[in-house]
Amino acid sequence: MQHKATRYAGSAFTHVILAGYSILALFPIVLIAINAFKDRASIFDSPLSLPNSESWSLIGFEKAMKNAHFFSFFGNSMIVTVTSLFFILLFGAMAAWALSEYKFRGSRWLLAFFAFGIMVPIRLGTVSILQIMVSLNLVNTLTALVLVYIAQGLPLAIMILSEFMQQLPKELKEAARCDGVGEFKIFFQVILPLIRPAVATVAVFTMVPIWNDLWFPLILAPGEETQTITLGVQQFIGQYATDWNAVLASLSLAVLPVLVLYMFFSRQLIRGITAGAVK
């Protein structure tokens, strides 16, 4: 029976640690969210209690919504992330296909060239990137961000996708070639539909850093019109440093979209990460 007792003790230990850390992971977010719905006095008097009929107040949200360009920030982030992702996937898949399917002189060098970009952060080239954007007249445009993010996301996308493509059964494309299908048709009509599982992984690994990036929006597109939500929140909260209602409300608003998306996609997301991590 000792066997069983240790097993229960082990399982209790597991849950204590996991649940304890889960509370630690959620606590800050929950704390901000509950206080966003309180009036100023209650925020300070009883920060840990839930809002009740007395302390309930939406004043923070009113201020935040009135003053901020939340929706335009959010829209900018969406445009930048989705556009970048689309081109990363398309161009990445094309290049991955060329590098994994056709053996030509220098293909290994090209692969190494792309692999270099996984390890060396694109930020280190910021000085020159800014100069290029200035000369192309792209400063303060979303295009500048999209271009940089495509360049940033391509190396990892190419690695993951070419690894995946090598596992596709040869017979598929050989059958197509025997039927006299052209190389472009093979790629777009046979291969692209087949790489869907890997696309999820690539999307996870490229999307999150783009959405949350502060550096490039700060340097390449700091203008009010082109601010992403990450930069917008950073600047906006700075203005309200002492208006706790507004700060808490705007933080809650900023967390909300990610939270909602995560609730819907967490399963696919986590599966994508675990699939991509085991190579």
Add this chain to the structure above:
Amino acid sequence: MSHVSLKNLKKSYDGKTDVLAGINLEIEDGEFVVLVGPSGCGKSTLLRMLSGLEAISGGDLEIDHARVNDLPPAQRGIAMVFQSYALYPHMNVYKNMAFGLKIHGASKDEIDRRIKHAASILKIDHLLTRLPRELSGGQRQRVAIGRAIVREPKLFLFDEPLSNLDAALRVQTRLEIAKLHRDLNATIVYVTHDQVEAMTLGDKIVVMHDGHIQQAGTPLELYQRPANLFVATFIGSPKMNLLEGVVAEASATELSVTLAGGQLLKAEVDASRATVGDRVTVGIRAEHLWENNEGSERFTGTVNLVEHLGEANYLYVTLSTGQDIVVRGNGEREVELGQTLNMSAPAASFHVFDRDGQAFHRLKPGNLRSSKG
């Protein structure tokens, strides 16, 4: 000495439906027991319960008359060979075999002695410093067996150990396992879904289906006197031919059945519990049908497919009643498609099963060769 006894052993995952419903089985010292059945029949679960990897929901498991239900695997005195071999990929062959011994605090000399001994039995002496990935499938298999041998267990458990090998290697390894069993005088429980493996290896075969033991017995018992329709069709290749019929006359020495086409057939079984008018199923193995009229029970049909095996061929025949059956014929005799074939069999060679699929006891099984072969 090791004796394993399973008393009303049960497994249930949700507390309601039983995956294994009351398994009773005695395993004698030195016996080679094969658990066989289609996938999902519970054979692997049963093996894992013996090993301690799967909890026992009810009943008693005794090894050497001591109840081991709640003992962890390591204290049961068992060793297991896994389907995928489960060799530790980062340890060389020597370390793989030493791992378990080290845990049990065996001395260095003792570990070395046992590994050298097992390696020489299995002829893997020259592989001891290799990593698993540097070995072929057959070699990995030997190392996995070696890892079990060094522990000198009371009971060996094999979980489909040949299913990852190619056909030729499978036959060779099968022979080696049989030889190993004889040389070590080991008690073995072996799980497989392959009835040929079961028949060739087992002293005792336990046929399982739907979480129940259908029949346990020697290979010959299972072949000659299958207890029910499931065992009858599971053991033997090609599958036993089955014909539907109704009891016309029944006694303790003979059963007469009216077959679907109206033909009257006699079978030498103990039918004292049968009543006239009961639905029954008559079974006859392909190798017991003769291509002549020597047997007392006769059939006529048309050959529509021939499979040549060399020494024999399988003739797929449609009887005049429209029923399809298989006949094992002389392989060196020419048979033409569409040809009419007269077949016969002695009354002793038939199996008969009642409505619930339970067999009537056959009175004179065995030695049914026709004089003309």
Add this chain to the structure above:
Amino acid sequence: MKKPLPWHIVVFLAPALLIYAVFSAWPLIDTLRLGFYTTSETGSQHFAWLANYQMLLFDSDWSESFWNAMGNNVRFFLVHMLIQNPLGLLLAALLSMRGVRGAKVYQTVLFLPTLLSVVIIGFIWQLILSPLWGVSETILTAIGLADWFQPWLGQEETALYTLSMMSVWQFVGIPMMLIYAALIAIPDEIIEAAVVEGASAWRIFWTIRVPLILPTLGLVTILTFVGNFNAFDLIYSVKGAMAGPSYSTDILGTYFYRAFFGYQSQLGSATLGAAVATLMFLVILAGVGVYFFFVQRKLQRFSF
């Protein structure tokens, strides 16, 4: 025999190659080049050999703060190595145990902070730790540790470690998921074989599981290294470009930003920024080099 390059390969490769080369590879090379130039007061650039590096590494006006940032960055990295990655390993090990109820829920929750923007995380923790609000003080009082409370983010000795812990809190999900994925890729039968041989859970973890995931632990280390020596967002959003109090939280990323864009009376300089970026590049390259030539060569991936 020389075949002409088939044009469909060119078409497949061209867009990715073009964008990657123009906006990633070329700027990096150009940055390395710019590091050798200086900018005059009129804004014109001219070649100056190692002048920038001499200034950054040896001129006390700049070198002190450079080495300060470098030292802080090393500490920042060490906190991640000593706390984030072991914690990630522990959580992953617990999650990957068989029959842990709610493992999916735990995973979802534990990974959540990683998805949030560093900016948001920075502000949230800033509020929680703020003596003005007093939430952390209240909590510490509740568990009897009222004396422990300090304005951690405001003190020179504690600010960097506090920020490091905030970063650990946010990013522990990444090592956790990578290690978790590696752990669940180990076939059950290998673990069961060890169980049957009598190995305890503790022993299985250290003698079977950890050796089998060493390549992943190596990968986690290098990712942490690159991520930390390239960090900027958290420090900037909590402490601004000045990385206060009195540069005690300055790391290479913020130092780079100041050199590039200037601060207070000091004018920014693209060429000086490029020189800082080059130094960061060398640090990262050294780390990656060590990883590839020493670590990854020794650690073989096991296919199961």
